[in-house]
Amino acid sequence: MARFQRPRTVAEGVYQHLRRRLLAGELEPGRWLREQELAASLDVSRTPVREAVRQLAQEGLLVIEANRGVRVRGLTLEEAVATYEVRERLESMAAGLAARRVDAAARAALDEQLAAMNAVDPADQAEHVRADDAFHGLVARLSGNPVLQELVERLSERVMRVKVLTRDVNVSAFAREQHARIVAAIGAGDEAAAEAAMREHIRTNLRIVEERLAGAGPGAGGEEA
Amino acid sequence: MARFQRPRTVAEGVYQHLRRRLLAGELEPGRWLREQELAASLDVSRTPVREAVRQLAQEGLLVIEANRGVRVRGLTLEEAVATYEVRERLESMAAGLAARRVDAAARAALDEQLAAMNAVDPADQAEHVRADDAFHGLVARLSGNPVLQELVERLSERVMRVKVLTRDVNVSAFAREQHARIVAAIGAGDEAAAEAAMREHIRTNLRIVEERLAGAGPGAGGEEA
DNA sequence: GCATTGTATGTTGCATACAATCTTTCAGCA
DNA sequence: TGCTGAAAGATTGTATGCAACATACAATGC
Structure with missing residues (x-):
């Protein structure tokens, strides 16, 4: 067809x-x-x-x-953890850079994306994953570093995969609060705070993924010799 | 053929x-x-x-x-700087992780690579770039994080390209000393020192690249609309 | 003289046919 | 019964022919 x-x-x-x-x-x-x-x-x-x-x-x-x-390809627990560890560094770097060079347009884009995320139907898992990915991609873009942006986007595919395989939508009010804190720090131009907020956010997600993957056993599987 | x-x-x-x-x-x-x-x-x-x-x-x-x-593809100055900025974060992370989990085999591999680098004929530019790349690749591998290793290797191609286009071989005794310091810090298991040494090393290289690219004008070119 | 359209050309993009390689199976034999 | 090995089957890997697309240039109408 x-x-x-x-x-x-x-x-x-x-x-x-x-x-x-x-x-x-x-x-x-x-x-x-x-x-x-x-x-x-x-x-x-x-x-x-x-x-x-x-x-x-x-x-x-x-x-x-x-x-x-x-x-x-499957995902092992080690690989998921490794991905999140790298993500923590790269995305906190992106948040910091974004805070350093933030302007009115950037603030508007962040607020809009934040609103879009909160407006998603809580039951629509796929849409949540997409919106969250778009948010992180936006921060990467606002860093102004195209190489960084490319790597973050490259990792985001694996992140989405991790989320889908572990069913980690993380729709909690806690996640929303973390997102809001990231946007606030970037908007205020506070580089250190933006880095810290993003780092904390990703660490939280990593913890959730670890729990679910460990609880579900090898789970995703598919990586035999 | x-x-x-x-x-x-x-x-x-x-x-x-x-x-x-x-x-x-x-x-x-x-x-x-x-x-x-x-x-x-x-x-x-x-x-x-x-x-x-x-x-x-x-x-x-x-x-x-x-x-x-x-x-x-050509390389703009902005792109080269962006690459080195990301590299600084990723490779210092790798050095730190390598220091955290260093063992006898890792020490031996690092010493061997260091010796190989110092043994290269100073006139052989291409071989120098290769050896330097192998050193950084080794550190990435010793980090134990396969995702990190993959990203570093991916960036290394662009790094080699930057080096060739700017003719930055950086054969100076200063560079050798920095490499030795990185190996020593990792070998001692000093995570913070390893991170700092790698960060400093890459920053030094970035400065050299910036000077040469800025001095040579757009130089590498090739990125028109 | 200028803009617009028609046409020529060079390149990639896709489809199909064929060759190489690996896996599996089954027959023969110790 | 277990093992060796060869042939068959299946799938990827490669080659080639044709069509589609984008650009540049010439022709034509205004």
């Missing part, structure tokens, strides 16, 4: 399609994906499918095994 | 070939690369060339322009 309107290229359409299904948790970890099958189901040839798959593999969502196929 | 021994796949061979030429500064920024021409010169088809080019583009070494071709 292949009805993607937005993307200019077929390969990009396939990429977005697969990425969406992966981040939604629709394709469970460990599952085999065959290029031929994907191509047939999307009514395109193997070539653009292959291109999309390679890109997703490089981003860490798929694992290519030589002459064997691609599998949906 | 296509004589690559190591890689198992042709696409990987093309990738390594192009990557090497790019990091060596052989392919100047702004230059157009045509798939057909590359394929013909390597005596392979366009398919693996295309795959390699896409990967290099995603890594930030090439820029794809729709239906027009790929260009070798």
Whole structure:
């Protein structure tokens, strides 16, 4: 069928399609994906499918095994913890930089995003994950450091994956308060406070993820030899 | 001719070939690369060339322009500074973590790498860049955080590119002393000292890059609309 | 003279056919 | 019964042909 309107290229359409299904948790970890099958189901040839798959593999969502196929990548507890540890450093750095160079437009964007997050239907898990990701992406963008922004966005895919696999939506009033504190610190131009607020926020989330992953056992799985 | 021994796949061979030429500064920024021409010169088809080019583009070494071709990406001063700022955070984090979990094997590896760096022929610029990159990669690996390691390695390509384009080999005795200090701090298990030493080392390099890029004008260029 | 449109060209983007490689299975044999 | 090995099957990896797209330039109408 292949009805993607937005993307200019077929390969990009396939990429977005697969990425969406992966981040939604629709394709469970460990599952085999065959290029031929994907191509047939999307009514395109193997070539653009292959291109999309390679890109997703490089981003860490798929694992290519030589002459064997691609599998949906799982997440170990160690990997999730490692991701959050790096995230803590990068995003607190971004928050600090954003506070240093904040202006009226930045404040408006942050307030708007904050309002959008609070307006999300509490039952809509996927939408919450998306909104939270957009908030963190905005902070990264406001840092003014494009390299930092790129790395944060790259990690955000794994973060979304962690959230989906652990069902960590973190909709609590506590999370809202942390978000508000981050926005306030950045808006006030208080670099140290912004860094600290972001660090605390991510540490809180890490604790939640650790609890759920540890409680659920290996859970996500899919990383055998 | 296509004589690559190591890689198992042709696409990987093309990738390594192009990557090497790019990091060596052989392919100047702004230059157009045509798939057909590359394929013909390597005596392979366009398919693996295309795959390699896409990967290099995603890594930030090439820029794809729709239906027009790929260009070798240039580096602006802002981008170089942004890269080093992020690097400072990530690699100091890595040094600290490495110090926290250091053991005999790690000490041996660090000493060995340090000796290898000091043994490099001072005239061999490319070898110096490689050895320095290997040192930083080793520290990242010793951090024990695979996500951190991956990001550092990803940035290292741009770092090498910055070094080649600015001809920053930084062979000075000062740099050697900084490397030694980093190794000593990690070996002693002094987390704070290791972080500080790495931070200082990268800041020094940033200053050198800034001077050279600013002095040479836009220099590397190649980022027009 | 200027703007607009038509056309030529070079490049990527996609589809299909073929080759190489790995896994698995099953027959033969100790 | 367990083991070796070869052949078959399945999947990725590569090559090639064709179509679509973007740009540049010439032609035409205003």
